[in-house]
Amino acid sequence: MAEFQANISDPKEYRSYKRTLSESDSSALIGRSIGDEIDGIFVSLPGYRLQITGGSDGSGIPMRPGLAGGQRQRMLLRHSTGFRPQRPGQRKRKMVRGKALGPEITQLNLKIIEYGPKPVEELLGAEE
Numbered sequence: 001m002a003e004f005q006a007n008i009s010d011p012k013e014y015r016s017y018k019r020t021l022s023e024s025d026s027s028a029l030i031g032r033s034i035g036d037e038i039d040g041i042f043v044s045l046p047g048y049r050l051q052i053t054g055g056s057d058g059s060g061i062p063m064r065p066g067l068a069g070g071q072r073q074r075m076l077l078r079h080s081t082g083f084r085p086q087r088p089g090q091r092k093r094k095m096v097r098g099k100a101l102g103p104e105i106t107q108l109n110l111k112i113i114e115y116g117p118k119p120v121e122e123l124l125g126a127e128e
Contacts, residue, residue, distance in 0.1 A: 047116025
């Protein structure tokens, strides 16, 4: 089954924390999409709300918010997720993955949107 490496960003403190999710927590997140809000209990943050902001699969292919499903697809991209042009107007065909979480995803990016009673440093600080 899938195990996600979660990168949790804290916009108040301008810090990020890494957490490896267990298989049971990871399987509960499969089927969610970029932009969905999840409960913080999945990443050991009770009382918190987090938003899925992106991720990538084992090959490093990034997830793209505008692409439905969880499959890989080659797209002609301008300046956006998956491509940074070197000159103005440059476009390139790149491989990207859809916005739905699946078992192929290995890294998951999360952002805290609602804070709980305990500080984040107290709950996640030991695993930096």
